[in-house]
Amino acid sequence: xxxxxGLTKRYGEVLAVDELSFTVRAGEVTGFLGPNxxxxxxxxxxxxxxxxxxxxxxxxxxxxxxxxxxxxxxxGALLDAGAVLPGRSAHHHLLALAAGNGIPRGRVAAVLxxxxxxxxxxxxxxxxxxxxxxxxxxxxxLLGDPPVLVLDEPLNGLDPEGIVWxxxxxxRMAAEGRAVMVSSHLMxxxxxxxxxxxVIGRGRLIADxxxxxxxxxxxxxxxxxxxxxxxxxxxxxTAAGARVRPSGADGLxxxxxxxxxxxxxxxxxxxELHELTPRQTSLEEAFMELTQHSxxxxxxxxxxx
Amino acid sequence: xxxxxxxxGSPAPAGARADRPAALPAGPRGGARFRHALHAEWIKVRTMxxxxxxxxxxxxxxxGLASLNGASSGDEYASLPPQDRSAFxxxxxxxxxxILAQVTLALLGGLVxxxxxxxxxxxxxxxxxxxRRRVLAAKAVALTAIALPTGLATTLSGFAAGQAALxxxxxxxxxxxxxxxxxxxLGGALYLAxxxxxxxxxxxxxxxxxxxxxxxxxxxxxxxxxxxxLPGRLADWxxxxxxxxxxxxxxxxxxxxALLDPWPGFAVMAGCVTxxxxxxxxxxxxxxx
Numbered sequence: 001x002x003x004x005x006g007l008t009k010r011y012g013e014v015l016a017v018d019e020l021s022f023t024v025r026a027g028e029v030t031g032f033l034g035p036n037x038x039x040x041x042x043x044x045x046x047x048x049x050x051x052x053x054x055x056x057x058x059x060x061x062x063x064x065x066x067x068x069x070x071x072x073x074x075x076g077a078l079l080d081a082g083a084v085l086p087g088r089s090a091h092h093h094l095l096a097l098a099a100g101n102g103i104p105r106g107r108v109a110a111v112l113x114x115x116x117x118x119x120x121x122x123x124x125x126x127x128x129x130x131x132x133x134x135x136x137x138x139x140x141x142l143l144g145d146p147p148v149l150v151l152d153e154p155l156n157g158l159d160p161e162g163i164v165w166x167x168x169x170x171x172r173m174a175a176e177g178r179a180v181m182v183s184s185h186l187m188x189x190x191x192x193x194x195x196x197x198x199v200i201g202r203g204r205l206i207a208d209x210x211x212x213x214x215x216x217x218x219x220x221x222x223x224x225x226x227x228x229x230x231x232x233x234x235x236x237x238t239a240a241g242a243r244v245r246p247s248g249a250d251g252l253x254x255x256x257x258x259x260x261x262x263x264x265x266x267x268x269x270x271x272e273l274h275e276l277t278p279r280q281t282s283l284e285e286a287f288m289e290l291t292q293h294s295x296x297x298x299x300x301x302x303x304x305x
Numbered sequence: 306x307x308x309x310x311x312x313x314g315s316p317a318p319a320g321a322r323a324d325r326p327a328a329l330p331a332g333p334r335g336g337a338r339f340r341h342a343l344h345a346e347w348i349k350v351r352t353m354x355x356x357x358x359x360x361x362x363x364x365x366x367x368x369g370l371a372s373l374n375g376a377s378s379g380d381e382y383a384s385l386p387p388q389d390r391s392a393f394x395x396x397x398x399x400x401x402x403x404i405l406a407q408v409t410l411a412l413l414g415g416l417v418x419x420x421x422x423x424x425x426x427x428x429x430x431x432x433x434x435x436x437r438r439r440v441l442a443a444k445a446v447a448l449t450a451i452a453l454p455t456g457l458a459t460t461l462s463g464f465a466a467g468q469a470a471l472x473x474x475x476x477x478x479x480x481x482x483x484x485x486x487x488x489x490x491l492g493g494a495l496y497l498a499x500x501x502x503x504x505x506x507x508x509x510x511x512x513x514x515x516x517x518x519x520x521x522x523x524x525x526x527x528x529x530x531x532x533x534x535l536p537g538r539l540a541d542w543x544x545x546x547x548x549x550x551x552x553x554x555x556x557x558x559x560x561x562x563a564l565l566d567p568w569p570g571f572a573v574m575a576g577c578v579t580x581x582x583x584x585x586x587x588x589x590x591x592x593x594x
Binding site: 049050071082083144 | 329330336337338341342344345346348349352353354355420421424425426428429430431432433434435436593594
């Protein structure tokens with residue numbers, strides 16, 4: 001379990017992370033979302049003890065990173081998949097990490113097997129594709145068989161096969177009772193994988209909610225309508241209980257009532273319809289709307305300071 | 306890796322870990338310690354490509370230069386005026402290769418840490434071992450374990466090759482048992498290990514490989530070479546006290562009264578490396594990764 005309480009990081013004038021508090025629970029995949037520059041990586045670096053917080057705390061299993069007796073056994077992390085010495089093999093890269101935490105060397109072969117790199121383990125890591133480096137990064141995260149995983153944008157630049165693999169891995173890790181924290185700047189990357197959402201913008205918490213609640217609150221059904229008599233149809237639909245927004249010269253976006261009801265209203269009034277399309281607004285749009293507000297709010301606040 | 310599944314939403318029960326087929330054995334009692342960090346750094350320094358090149362290059366440069374120096378200076382000896390003959394230093398001639406060996410080993414020292422920043426593996430290193438002083442101390446020990454034997458092999462083979470060349474040219478030469486020879490060979494090796502540690506400290510402070518290389522070249526080669534071009538007092542001071550110049554006296558046999566004696570000179574270099582290394586520890590501990 002990861003507990004972040006009042007976490008703050010200031011770089012000179014810039015407040016990168018601002019009084020952030022949230023919990024990443026065991027047995028769940030928690031999506032850590034925010035636009036680029038929202039402070040996701042900085043937060044993860046503080047959780048891992050790489051950066052020191054200006055104030056507040058971040059603990060894994062109740063301990064701050066520097067107090068962990070063997071950090072890799074407490075939390076496995078993938079922060080930067082490209083971070084390998086080009087001339088060193090995957091085997092030696094992992095062997096050094098394992099040695100530093102007193103993890104037996106047999107474990108290196110086991111995690112290489114797990115991520116499917118056994119065949120290329122003795123090759124210089126500089127020759128690996130991005131997907132292979134990502135797998136090596138995951139292998140490093142799994143070395144200590146940790147109850148907590150922290151993955152920073154693990155899907156970035158991966159091919160579809162790699163994406164499916166990482167999503168499956170995260171689900172499996174959560175099913176095994178581990179706490180999985182995964183960051184992304186795209187809702188669509190994680191919406192099928194995460195149980196819980198922590199959304200930040202400009203270093204501040206915007207939302208901390210279950211995925212199901214988020215979907216219920218933010219997915220809207222709407223109907224796109226096109227008609228040469230759109231101007232006349234609008235008030236009729238409003239009278240039927242719909243909310244209507246004009247869209248283009250002959251179009252309307254209708255929420256509140258379904259396509260069948262709209263068709264019935266049109267037929268009853270002899271209105272000709274050219275299009276009647278039910279649509280579901282994507283979570284991506286809902287997420288962008290959410291973070292957009294925070295960015296604007298933060299920018300204004302910054303100016304008046 | 307296989308784990309017995311637990312229902313999503315419930316934390317893994319502690320007992321479930323024990324009956325996993327490939328369960329990870331318990332860690333070292335009291336957690337990971339310095340020896341684990343040292344083991345990790347030893348694996349890393351051994352598996353860095355540059356290490357092989359530096360060790361081979363250092364040996365070749367040290368021995369080759371001694372051989373060339375010995376042969377050419379030996380030939381010149383016959384034509385030297387008597388007052389210059391008294392300053393003829395067969396010991397230093399054979400060990401002059403240290404000037405290049407100190408650079409290659411210092412670069413290795415620098416790379417031990419700048420390569421981590423350059424490839425960003427420092428993130429993994431410090432996530433695994435968040436104790437900064439432990440990491441840097443382990444790097445220093447692992448580096449010394451490479452640099453000291455390499456340094457000793459370099460001074461020994463340089464001495465052997467240089468004295469053989471001098472002897473072949475019919476010039477004065479020294480034997481291993483002669484006064485000062487053991488001090489110059491062992492002290493020279495220690496000096497080379499100090500140069501490697503200086504590189505480590507400078508690399509830790511600067512982080513960039515390019516800037517570290519430039520700084521080390523300046524400190525080890527350029528300042529000693531161009532010191533005599535400085536205005537009078539400054540030139541004398543540089544020749545006497547600039548740490549690499551002072552430390553280099555450890556390989557000399559002839560005593561120039563204007564310069565420090567071998568061990569006092571060595572102490573100046575050792576003191577300088579201690580101070581820069583202490584600064585590196587301080588900065589490394591406080592800095593974000």
